[in-house]
Amino acid sequence: MSDQETIIQIMPATGWVAVYDMDGEETAEAIVCFALVETIENGVKRRDVRPMCADDKVIDFADDAENFLRVEELSEFEEEDEEDEEEVEA
Template identity: 85%
Template sequence: MSDQETIVQIMPATDWVAVYNMDGEESAEPIVCFALVETVENGVKRRDVRPMCANENVIDFADDAENFLRVETLEAFEEGEGEEEEEEEEEAVEE
């Protein structure tokens, strides 16, 4: 647990998504910004860039969610979905 967290800077995040595990399926939510966060833990300072997503009227850190998997570009996520569908079609044809 950190003693203190401070957002130092916020940068817009265009075409980036946070990928979550939703009941075994991957789901993506748009990232609204990246935050440069300074954390002081046991007297030691550390800086990290963290993704933030909007959830209704709240903007929160995406990586705090238990089902958070990763951050990637929207394009890469959409390409990955197409590859999974192609693999499933190939498996169905082979059977």
């Protein structure tokens, strides 16, 4: 846990999803924004771009979830899903 986290800037994330592992299956959730976050830990300052997703009325960092895998463009995720379906049908 960091000593301090501050959101410096928020950018829209249209077309991007957070990919999660749900019982061995990959599922995607729309990212509402990317946040430029400044973290100060043990006196060391660092900046990262982090994805944020909405859960009901709360917007939180997607990468904090234990089952978070990666960030991906929605179109790429959908293509992978279509390829998986084709393999199952064959």
